[in-house]
Amino acid sequence: PEYRRFSLDPQLTNFETLHSLISRAFDIKSDFLIQYRFEDPSGQEIFLQLLSDWDLEAAFERAADPCLCLRIDPIPLEHVEEWDLVNIPLTDCKVVQPKEVRSDPSIQTKIMTKVGKTINLMQQALNLNGSSGEFAVGATTSPLTDAEFTDFRDGVGTLVKADECKQRIFQGGLEPSLRRVVWKHLLNVYPDGLNGSERMKYMCRKSEEYQRLKSEWMIYYKNKKLQHITSMVRKDVLRTDRQHPFYSGGDDNPNVEKLFNILTTYAIMHPTTGYCQGMSDMASPILFVMDNEAHSYIAFTALMERLKENFSITGTTMTLKFDHLCCAIAYHDPVFFAYLQRHNAIDLLFCYRWLLLEMKREFAFDEALRMLEVTWSSLPKSPRQDELAGLHSALKNSRDSQSLCSPSWDRPKMEPELDDVFAPCGKMSPNHLESPAADPFKPKECTESLRDPAQANGESVKEEVHHSPLAASSVEHLSSALSSLMNSKDPEAQSSVSPSCPLEDSSLQDFEVIGSCEEATEAAAAIAAAVATSSQPTTHLNYVRSGVRPSLPSPDVLGCGNPFLIFLCLTVLLQHRDSIINRSLDSNEMAMHFDRLVRKHNLERVLSQARTLYYRYLGHFNPQSS
Amino acid sequence: MSYAYLFKYIIIGDTGVGKSCLLLQFTDKRFQPVHDLTIGVEFGARMITIDGKQIKLQIWDTAGQEAFRSITRSYYRGAAGALLVYDITRRDTFNHLTTWLEDARQHSNSNMVIMLIGNKSDLESRREVKKEEGEAFAREHGLVFMETSAKTAANVEEAFINTAREIYEKIQEGVFDINNEANGIKLGPQHLPSNANTPSGGASASQGGACC
Numbered sequence: 001p002e003y004r005r006f007s008l009d010p011q012l013t014n015f016e017t018l019h020s021l022i023s024r025a026f027d028i029k030s031d032f033l034i035q036y037r038f039e040d041p042s043g044q045e046i047f048l049q050l051l052s053d054w055d056l057e058a059a060f061e062r063a064a065d066p067c068l069c070l071r072i073d074p075i076p077l078e079h080v081e082e083w084d085l086v087n088i089p090l091t092d093c094k095v096v097q098p099k100e101v102r103s104d105p106s107i108q109t110k111i112m113t114k115v116g117k118t119i120n121l122m123q124q125a126l127n128l129n130g131s132s133g134e135f136a137v138g139a140t141t142s143p144l145t146d147a148e149f150t151d152f153r154d155g156v157g158t159l160v161k162a163d164e165c166k167q168r169i170f171q172g173g174l175e176p177s178l179r180r181v182v183w184k185h186l187l188n189v190y191p192d193g194l195n196g197s198e199r200m201k202y203m204c205r206k207s208e209e210y211q212r213l214k215s216e217w218m219i220y221y222k223n224k225k226l227q228h229i230t231s232m233v234r235k236d237v238l239r240t241d242r243q244h245p246f247y248s249g250g251d252d253n254p255n256v257e258k259l260f261n262i263l264t265t266y267a268i269m270h271p272t273t274g275y276c277q278g279m280s281d282m283a284s285p286i287l288f289v290m291d292n293e294a295h296s297y298i299a300f301t302a303l304m305e306r307l308k309e310n311f312s313i314t315g316t317t318m319t320l321k322f323d324h325l326c327c328a329i330a331y332h333d334p335v336f337f338a339y340l341q342r343h344n345a346i347d348l349l350f351c352y353r354w355l356l357l358e359m360k361r362e363f364a365f366d367e368a369l370r371m372l373e374v375t376w377s378s379l380p381k382s383p384r385q386d387e388l389a390g391l392h393s394a395l396k397n398s399r400d401s402q403s404l405c406s407p408s409w410d411r412p413k414m415e416p417e418l419d420d421v422f423a424p425c426g427k428m429s430p431n432h433l434e435s436p437a438a439d440p441f442k443p444k445e446c447t448e449s450l451r452d453p454a455q456a457n458g459e460s461v462k463e464e465v466h467h468s469p470l471a472a473s474s475v476e477h478l479s480s481a482l483s484s485l486m487n488s489k490d491p492e493a494q495s496s497v498s499p500s501c502p503l504e505d506s507s508l509q510d511f512e513v514i515g516s517c518e519e520a521t522e523a524a525a526a527i528a529a530a531v532a533t534s535s536q537p538t539t540h541l542n543y544v545r546s547g548v549r550p551s552l553p554s555p556d557v558l559g560c561g562n563p564f565l566i567f568l569c570l571t572v573l574l575q576h577r578d579s580i581i582n583r584s585l586d587s588n589e590m591a592m593h594f595d596r597l598v599r600k601h602n603l604e605r606v607l608s609q610a611r612t613l614y615y616r617y618l619g620h621f622n623p624q625s626s
Numbered sequence: 627m628s629y630a631y632l633f634k635y636i637i638i639g640d641t642g643v644g645k646s647c648l649l650l651q652f653t654d655k656r657f658q659p660v661h662d663l664t665i666g667v668e669f670g671a672r673m674i675t676i677d678g679k680q681i682k683l684q685i686w687d688t689a690g691q692e693a694f695r696s697i698t699r700s701y702y703r704g705a706a707g708a709l710l711v712y713d714i715t716r717r718d719t720f721n722h723l724t725t726w727l728e729d730a731r732q733h734s735n736s737n738m739v740i741m742l743i744g745n746k747s748d749l750e751s752r753r754e755v756k757k758e759e760g761e762a763f764a765r766e767h768g769l770v771f772m773e774t775s776a777k778t779a780a781n782v783e784e785a786f787i788n789t790a791r792e793i794y795e796k797i798q799e800g801v802f803d804i805n806n807e808a809n810g811i812k813l814g815p816q817h818l819p820s821n822a823n824t825p826s827g828g829a830s831a832s833q834g835g836a837c838c
Contacts, residue, residue: 232641232691235641235642235663236641236663238660239661239663240662240663276691276693277641277664277665277689277691277693277694280663281665311693313693313696314696315697318697349666349697352665352697353665361665588669589671591667591669592671595668595669598662
């Protein structure tokens, strides 16, 4: 056995922190069981399982010694996950390598946390002071640390300062070891307000559900209609991120197989969305970070709630995103806009991959992880807030709740061939596979699928109502962060007085020149001409004709739920516009230029500038004017 | 580099038939067994020579999946040539050819030259579609046919160049209006007629050719 000794502050340490601390201390890759030593009244030494914040609290209390002794047993079975332990009698656990940890409660951790926080504040202050520098406001701070993350949660591990936490991640990203935990928050996997042990129970339940779903479709693997999906997915997982060590090697790499399972299960469970190319690119980083198939499925499903419209066959959302990006270029760089227009490149089709995969493939894999978490931290909270109640009832009577699933369960017939997948096997109709009540991840699908009118209407109305106010609230958290960065007490005032904004620089002046600078006026005329002849939706470009100061769509509209993405794309374009114009590249050459840069963009440069532009956009955006 | 003509191509066909690998073999002369799956449209270009004239091929490599059809369609119109690719080891990719062809014919200009390609000819042992079937399909629909291997490079040059030759001949015959860029053909910069009002068709094509 190996021994480690470290100090914890019982006030600050929760179960998740302890778990990740131990996994790092012993460098344990697989899951493990934590037990603590306890002397029962007869003086006999026993080990009790430590599974939650609750247990940990008890452990701290009961630790008679000046130190708490923990025993760590790795769980050799790959598929047994930590939440499974709830149901596994202790005697069944194979003890492989008993290890002991001694921990002294001490104030060291606390000090480190405070110091870290101060440094962080100082960095923010320094950035603020240095705002004469080009991208100071958007500059990256250090990644969020474990200790800091603890500060955003209360004693039982509930994430109570979600907005502050997201703001912090937006500036600096996450320490890689934290991703496994924090990505689930960022991807809105959990209903709001769950504490540490509730989250574990939640994941446990969802994971069991996943295993069940998977094993059910696997029985019908040979079904022809199912094969349509599996063969598509198979082909794609074999060419997704294979250059990364996690997925490299032979086609029998188990991670490739896991990716296949996740995507196939998703496609079968979400027949209206199905499988589309590009999804494997989005699932791949999640699996790498979670390193757990069931968790990855849950997180991927949560991500797809936001992204599924990207993959709709009508392409409406993608068209809108193109439109928004186009608009952003016109707004920030009319000269480049005119150039694109002259070269028949204003359809921006070479940005298709950027918008579909949210820039994931434009950065090296490990940098893409950072880019993704920064992007996700800027997003509006998805409409899952009110599901806590749903979850609680689901937890209470998870079996009963299946009765919610009406027998007349019926999907919109967008992919009729899929409706027949399970037809030969009457036993397994889709409603057995996925009970809406048992899956609060997909509120929309639930409303689609539930034909109980009261239920369906109630739900769908709720969702529509949710959308914009939530989007606005997220913007609020960033724009208030912005105003605090800019030392302003009143974000409203800040956003309306752009000329006195201390952030003036050359690119900001681009906003102001429209209508005054001759070149820009010409460009604007070109834009107007383009608008007049364009078949694309033109609403956002109307400002040019009206001659009014340009405005971008509001944050709840821009980027169809991901306004920051538009600024990432814009930044990459702006960083290459000189070289494009100087070499007078046409639209195909531009496309080839950017194709060559796949996975090669400089993340730091892009992120700092994109953040700066985004902050400025939020600062300038005035809801009253639109 | 200067060129007499620029031809735009589009490569279409089911996902996984080797469209991107064909393009890479043609433009870079290499084979990449694990290629990123194409999202939307990717691009390649290469210069070739026909009849002593430099011709620049600009190639749009499209994603095969249905979901991208709305974007790939927008590329059909501006293409002079299309490579319609299936995989000789997968019968279903051959069965889908009719759909692809209908789609291409419906959205492209009527003169677009279409070359039918049965790719992966190196995998003879796994062949599911006979060469004769490919030939018959091509005959029936008035296409040029070839079996290729992006892996061994067999017939890859020929596929792209024969398509170009056919386009070139159509220009010579005056079938293509080369002043209309929507046809996927452009005169090279120094070959542009000085008079903007040059009559269309074969006349200006032979003028363009004559000054080389």
